[in-house]
Amino acid sequence: MSAVLAHPTHGPNGVEVTASAPGQDALLTPAALELLASLHRLIEPQRQARLAARIERQAFFDAGGLADFREDTRGIREGEWKVAALPSALQDRRVEITGPVDPKMVINALNSGAKVFMADFEDSTSPTWANLVAGQQSLIGAVAGTLQFTVPAANGAPGKQYALKPFEEQAVLIVRPRGWHLDEKHVSVDGTPIAGGLFDLALFAFHNAKLLAAKDRGPYFYLPKLQSMEEAALWESALSHIEAALGLPQGQMKVTVLIETLPAVFEMHEILHALRSRIVGLNCGRWDYIFSYLKTFRRHRDKVLPERGQVTMTQPFLKAYSELLIQTCHQRGAHAMGGMAAQIPISGDEAANEQAMARVRADKLREVSAGHDGTWVAHPALIPIARDIFDEHMPAPNQHGVLRDDVKVGRDDLIKPSLGTITTAGFEGSVEVCVRYLAAWLDGNGCVPIHWLMEDAATAEISRTQLWQWLHSENLHLADGTLIDFALLERALLNLPARLGDTDALPGGKRIAEAIALLDKLSHDDELAEFLTLPAYEYLD
Structure with missing residues (x-):
């Protein structure tokens, strides 16, 4: 855990850094801090307005209101438009692995055989200052191809060395910053904490964007926990500002948005439209989506869900959510990514392990049969399972031609609770x-x-x-x-x-x-x- 400084370090242009970790001076250079300051001043007033809008909207739900499609954006939903062409490196995303940003995880995930590795500063990283600094350093080393890690020798066993495979054998790197609701309390501009997501994304882009662009690898990002098209538009403003500051072409940085809040499922067309010059897909963030359903309807006695193990993707409200996402994405020329298989191999119990892997196979078969273009796994051992199923049922790089015109999903389908x-x-x-x-x-x-x-x-x-x-x-x-x-x-x-x-x-x-x-x-x-x-x-x- 990093030590909080007794006296803050004053950076350029009103920036203060109130924590210390090894190597942070090379990370938080004056130019990097200038970018963070300019970005904060542009985005922070609008971020606070969007967070206030979330509170107001939740008060509506708490008073008995129900989520629904917006009337003022009907023209976007019914209009004829597509997102920008997808980059070649992201045409095939059939299996993605996710995990935190520590060096060992980054190396193993990039070497795993998955098509994509989502390096996660959000749900799978505890945002201690030491973790954040070390995570950025790990990703800089990964992009440069120099990242190595050694497990120290212990109990007579030699230390184990970890190193990256050649670049062309690695998974494509996508970085997930923190959501709009989280501050980075260790970095402030003009006395106000910077948004955690802006800190994560802008710092990674500052150090890696040009090299990744030269390799035709983005940079690429996953954007979490959006609740509205206005929040998507705020990310568009931030990304555009970073591109201008770094001298990148507009639209160079590509994004995938996780649809993991109940309000967002009613604005998928609108979110795609707000980011249409750079978005490449939407993802069924199933676990956060269930959490958002619970939180949205926390005061609705008729929408109490059963225990978590019974709330599966075959439940009608989750099936409707995933199929509407597929239909929406393919209508607009974007990927429809499936959700996470959270299982890990069960050692010492072959029968239990086979039951767990059978559940993974059934879940991935459901996804590819429904029309998803790829899926997530949490453990490298699940990559071959997911890949074999997608290879068998999706011989092309994706399934954009599966338009799912048969899907007819209305408001009530998306909010009907599961029984259990x-x-x-x-x-x-x-x-x-x-x-x-x-x-x-x-x-x-x-x-x-x-x-x-x-x-x-x-x-x-x-x-x-x-x-x-x-x-x-x-x-x-x-x-x-x-x-x-x-x-x-x-x-x-x-x-x-x-x-x-x-x-x-x-x-x-x-x-x-x-x-x-x-x-x-x-x-x-x-x-x-x-x-x-x-x-x-x-x-x-």
Whole structure:
């Protein structure tokens, strides 16, 4: 964890940096800080306006309002237009792997055999200052082709060396910055924290854009958690400003947008249109989408979802979401990317592992059969499984010709809740996942294997939000008839350390007590926190 400086470092043009990490001076050069300052001054007033609009919109939902398609943008949805031509490096994206930005992960992912690696500063990276600086350094080394990593020798075993394969054998790099809602508290301009996403994206572009452009590799980005076309337009302004500042052609930097909020699914045409000179696709960010459904309808007693394990992509509201995304993207000439397979191989239990891999195969077959152009996996072992299924059913680089004119999706299809139950195991599992993930995140680890699933902030958010909604819904019961109340939560929290056993062996095990206390507080609060990472961020650094 980085140390906070007693006295901030004053950069050029009103910039202050209030933390220190090895090598940051080479990263935060005067010219890089000038870019951040100019970008902040251009974007910050509009960012705050968009965040205020989110609060206003959520108040409408809390009062009983329902999400719907916008009447004022009907002309965009019904118009004849396409996005710009897709770059050759992104024509075939059949399998993408995602993960944090530490050196070992970056090397393994680029070498993995996937078509694309999404280097993630958002849901799978705990944004300690040390992690952010080291992540940017890792990506600079990856783009330059010089990144190496050595696991130190231990217990008589020699250290293991990691190095990149030749450039032409590597996955295409796409970087995901943080969303609009997150600040970077260690860097301020004129006394105001810069947006975390602008810090991540602009700093990466400053150091790597020209080299990537020379290699015909972008730079490329994934944009997370947008809720409206206006938020997409704000990214367009930021990207255009960066291109001008760096002397890049307009539209050089390409983006894919994750449709992972309920409001955004009603504005997919509009989001594509706002970014039409640079967008190459939309992605079904399924886990964050479920979280957004829960958060949007947190006050709607008729839209309480069952436990997470029962909310699968075959549920009607999720099937409608994914098929509408495919139809929309292909109508506009963009990729329709599928969602994440969070499973990881189960060692020591061949039967359980085969069941888990069978679920992966079924999920990927569903996606390619529906018309998706590619998919995500969380573990390298799943790449051959996903690739074989897409190779068999998608011999071309993509499926843009699958227009899905048969899809007829209206508002009610997208908001109808799934049926199911809440079991004791489901309730206690939500408590465990949230506590264990939060403990690891507080300890600097944003991507954690729990019960053979790779958990990140999105999946932890489902657990945290479901607990809050279940506890704040009157007269809600478990499948066995037990009332869901705060006494049930307290028992689960009290019993959790004993259930976990040797917590020192777990990622972030020494911070389990902190995580329990924070989840207890967030669950009792009368208002649902918009994002788990907002209050938790105060604990970092």
